Amino acid sequence: MDIFNKQESKVRSYSNSFPVIFTKAKGCWLETDKGERYLDFLAGAGSLNYGHNNPELKQSLLDYIEMDGITHGLDMHSSAKAGFLTALQRDILHPRGLDYKVQFTGPTGTNAVEAALKLARKVKGRSSIVAFTNGFHGCTAGALAATGNQHHRQGAGMSLNQVTRIPFEGYADIDGLKLFETMLSDNSAGMDKPAAVLLETVQGEGGLNVASNEWLQRLDKICKAHDILMIVDDIQAGCGRTGTFFSFEPSGIKPDMVTLSKSIGGYGLPMAVVLLAPELDIWKAGEHNGTFRGNNHAFVTAAKAIELYWSDNQFEAHIASCSSKISEVIQRNVKRHPDLFAQQKGRGMMIGIECNDSEYASAIAKTCFENGMIIETAGPNDEVVKFFCPLTITESELEQGLSIFENAVELVVAKHFKKAS
Structure with a gap:
């Protein structure tokens, strides 16, 4: 560990919780330099929906590299990019009745959010943005201004402004949308009319808070009535994580823009895009660019992932089945240990269990790690x-992970509650 402690910045975080050296990964398993194996219920924070080193995605990438396919091409045309755009249109957008143009941004989620906010302001000629309590959108300045988490905001070292925060659904029992609509209609409310609202329909880092279909439909109506763009940040919740390819599908809304990253590349390769309504595409050539918006290796694996998993409904059915099994275990533990747990959170395989004290959550995660699972x-x-296991997890692997979780719960209960009694 010496090289990491001597050379790597203290800003690292996941390695603090999982202090081992990983050397190999396959499916939903990670292996260390000492041969220890861990079930991965983190999946790159949602970047590995199709698992580690998915064999079919890997083979498509190896074939492409073997033929000396373009690796880096700025934003020039390539066969790999054409393949991705074709698969996206054919298997994702067209079947869902969605008409979007695609902007390739720098390869991280925060790059996509920055581009979407910049374009919204350009289109509407307004600088203000509305975001929501507990939202997380990235750590670059514009995305961070829209992020609620104080720990991340304090890292900025500068004023983060031009964003108005509105209560998300269920926040402190406040009807945030009623407040929003009232303030938009009141000339003395002190709210500058926003160019856009930015939201996650299921808040990942914010605690797996779910916006209901009705709430999203209300927000959509408010935005349309007041000429405000709606941007859905589907970076963590997209690519099947909530049960459908886009998290907003069950609500029937059609956002003006959608940001995607994490699992859109399929293989864990960095890639990010903004999907935007055609009439919003008022960019001038090169007006928003970046050296690494042309990761052709990611285009290859992204196209293959779409073809493999999204050309029919079988993958969605598998996600629903896995979600049901996880939910069953969560509900059983909520009922069995009311002193420990409050409720189930999330949707699909973006799901979790809320503890009554963060100390309990930390203890469960630590105990899971000690027993061979990363969560x-x-x-x-x-x-x-x-x-947050890979969506491709098998039934037996899922049961193994859930068993590790339940055993960890019992150990934490024995330590924190039985001693007290």
Whole structure:
């Protein structure tokens, strides 16, 4: 560990919770330099929906590299990019009745959010943005201004402004949309009319808070009535994580823009895009660019992932089945240990269990790691244990992971509650 402690910045975080050296990975398994194996219920924070080194995605990438396919091409045309755009249109957008142009940004989620906010302001000629409590959108300045988490905001070292925060659904029992609509209609409310609202329909880092279909439909109507763009940040919740390819599909809304990253590349390769309504594409050539918006290796694996998993409904059915099994275990533990747990959170395989104290969540995650599983916490105080295994996990692997979780719960109960009694 010496090289990491001597050379790597203290800003690292996941390695603090999982202090081992990983050397190999396959499916939903990680292996260390000492041969220890861990079930991965973190999946790159949602970047590995199709698992580690997915064999079919890997083969498509190896074939492409073997033929000396373009690796880096700025934003020039390539066969790999054409393949991705074709698969996206054919298997994702067209079947869902969605008409979007695609902007390739720098390869991280925060790059896509920055581009979407910049374009919204350019289109509407307004600088203000509305975001929501507990939202997380990235750590570059514009995306961070829209992020609620104080820990991340304090890292900026500068004023983060031009964003108005509105209560998300269920936040402190406040009807945030009623407040929003009232303030938009009141000339003395002190709210500058925003260019756009930015939201996650299921808040990942914010604690797996779910916006209902009705709430999203209300927000959509408010935005349309007041000429405000709606941007859905589907970076963590997209690519099947909530049960459908886009998290907003069950609501029937059609956002003006959608940001995607994490698992859109299929193989864990960095890639990010903004999907935007055609009439919003008022960019001038090169007006928003970046050296690494042309990751052709990611285009290859992204196209293959779409073809493999999204050309029919079988993958969605598998996600639903896995979600049901996880939910069953969560509900059983909520009923069995009311002193430990508050409720189930999330949707699909973006699901978790809220603890009554963040100390319990931390203890469960630590105990899971000690027993061969990597799992993280989320929420304002890290009070939610977050089940984020690859969507491709098998039934037996899922049962194994859930068993590790339940055993960890019993150990934590024995330590924190039975001694007290």
